Amino acid sequence: MKKVITYGTYDLLHQGHINLLRRAKELGDYLIVGVTSDSYDRGRGKLNVRNNVLERVEAVKVTGYADEVIIEDYVGQKIDDIQKYNVDIFAIGSDWSGQFDYLNEYCKVVYLPRTEGISSTQLRAESTVDVKVGVIGCGRVANRFPDEASVVSGIDVCTAYDKDFSKSCEFISKHRIKFCDRDLECFFQKVDAVYIATPHLSHYSLIKKSLEQGKHVLCETPMVLNANEAKELFEYAESKGLILMEANKTAHCPAFNHLIVMVKSGVIGEVVDVEASLSKLWDDDMSLREFDPEQAGGSMYELGSYPLLPIFKLLGTNYQNLNLYSRMQKNVDMYTKGVFRYPHAVCSFKVGLGVKTEGNLVISGTKGYAYVSAPWWKTDYFEFRYEDQNQNKKFFYKWDGAGLRYEIQEFISCIINNRFSTARLRRRESIAMAGVMQQFTNRINFNEL
Ligand code: CTP
DSSP, X not given: OOEEEEEEOOTTOOHHHHHHHHHHHHTSSEEEEEEEOHHHHHHTTOOOOOSOHHHHHHHHHHTSOOSEEEEEOSTTHHHHHHHHTTXXXXXXXXXXXXXXXXXXXXXXXXXXXXXXXXXXXXXXXXXXXXXXXXXXXXXXXXXXXXXXXTTSTTEEEEEEEOSSHHHHHHHHHHHTOSOOBSSHHHHHHTOSEEEEXXXXXXXXXXXXXXXXXXXXXXXXXXXXXOHHHHXXXXXXXXXXXXXXXXXXXXXXXXXXXXXXXXXXXXTTOSEEEEXXXXXXXXXXOTTSGGGOGGXXXXXXXXXXXXXXXXXXXXXXXXXXXXXXXXXEETTEEEEEEEEEEXXXXXXXXXXXXXXXXXXXXXXXXXSOEEEEOSSGGGXXXXXXXXXXXXXXXXXXXXXXXXXXXXXXXXHHHHHHTTOSOBTTBOHHHHHHHHHHHHHHHTTTTEEEO
16 A cells, blocks of 8 residues: 655645645555644644644544544654655645655655645735734834734734833834834824833823724733732723733743643642743943833832742632732832732742843642743743653744734734634733732832842
């Protein structure tokens, strides 16, 4: 029996795919089709696939050409599969001509004619109306947004607003954005959604205004510094059928997501301790917004939401108490350590703008621990470690660019699919983060060092 194998994403299955599968099947007696897993596609930067892996597998099966469908999940798997399934012919469309010649060592490689004039990319483009997004606040933070958005499908960053008009002009020319608005009213008329990257204290009113105008909102972290405000805004957004999302890039980081689901599924037993740390030393320029108490400067507001994320994701938001310890300078915290008490666990975090810490994440469980080295908040790697070191396992993922593309993609996906909340950062987790900021502001269980 002559066995043929072929691979693809098979998103929005089209005639080109069907022709390819038919031709591949005609090469032999038995056809194996490898369909890429969702995480494999994300890992190779294909962030815009519409159908999930189950739908894509189903679509391939319905063609009737595949005798067996397998999932392609890692680089190099083709070689393994060819040997494992005793494959005689590897077939793929001619758009890949030459790229799989290295497989000739294992079986015959055939490039089949590709059907002209159709592709999943084209179908995705034709069926999407881009979500028009405007940027509010054209400073340092916003600068990363347009480039990252350019690799996500379904989004058109079309205008920018800053209360300093010259800044928005500079921003749009740098990023080749179509419009630039002097006043918010004109700005809102052009967009379906906004990305807010202004200083913390302006977030609440800008989110409120944007929602009142019927716009979806992605707001930089910390979204607000008060739990009631966060709750109110989420409820208001939902009542208007709008998406409100806090832009916490770590929450959408592929490695971080896998780490969380694996720990939650018990690979290190019951979690008893989470320690997360993040520090970012600035030059001694104390005139920066980050050090200005009037603009909610300081380590806690600036960095706190990142280490709070693994704690809330793994142990939930119902902690019994939280003690805060801060080193203050000119009324801002240059360093804060927080210790959470949970019924059966203790967690701590450290953030510093003026104190350097080892920026790692350690999750300790009853069977082993997870170790994520610095910078864990944008990691592409983590490790599970056990008493018996032979059981230790390392995991590697992809982290492209500045990493904002993952949160932008999720934001657009929430809008297109009418999902009010993302499992990657629950509304209750954002509210709890705002609650911690509020406790810090009110100096509750607060100890100055
Ligand atoms: N294919 C083809 N003719 C087309 C499109 C795809 O023969 N018009 C083949 C590819 O060469 C590959 C298989 O179908 O062997 C699966 O390709 P896939 O990458 O899933 O499809 P595309 O439409 O090329 O997807 P995209 O636009 O996302 O790259």
